[in-house]
Amino acid sequence: MILFEPPMGFLAIATYVTMIAVAISILVAALRVFIGPSLPDRVVALDLVGLLAVSVISVVAIASQQPVLLDAAIALALIAFLSTMAFARFIEWQGGRDE
């Protein structure tokens, strides 16, 4: 899938660094999803995970030279927004504190 050959240029190195940074960010945001004291904390972290997934898709599109993947980014951004809105309405109706 990854098409950068071993004598890597600046773009290849930047792509790999970005992949590592986004992976660390997703792990950190997932940690907030797990510990996160209230339900809105978890939903905020999940929203960030959706945003980071869009970033992952763009970086993989660059690395694998497959611009078709950006269509998946469009769909994923839409799904993340809708799920955040649904969670927010759910919290307003039901109350979300789990202490």
Add this chain to the structure above:
Amino acid sequence: MNATELIAGILLLAGAAFVLVSAIGVIRFPDVYMRMHAATKAGTLGAGLVLGAAAIVFGDLGITVRSFVVFLFLLLTAPVAAHVLGRAAYYDGVPRWERTRLDELDGRYPVPGERGAPKAVPPGD
């Protein structure tokens, strides 16, 4: 190394930095409202920079328009989602940081922690 590659790489690294900052903010800030601040602004900017890098790398009109549309969509929806979520958290009585000094909504919304349908705020005051 040509100029396109250089610009795209710089955009990628900047996006990686902003994404990392937003994740650190989400894990380190003491309050759900501050975490929302980190996740929404820095996260949107980081994803937008990475999308811009993709647009520059491919250099095709369709790809550029597509990544610009994704960025525009994120730019439009992230504040809306954060606003609705912040309002829900406030209704639900999620505690603020104990050193927050100003809460201009104090007394205008239903008592924090009280569940049920929120009442409308009377206009004009």
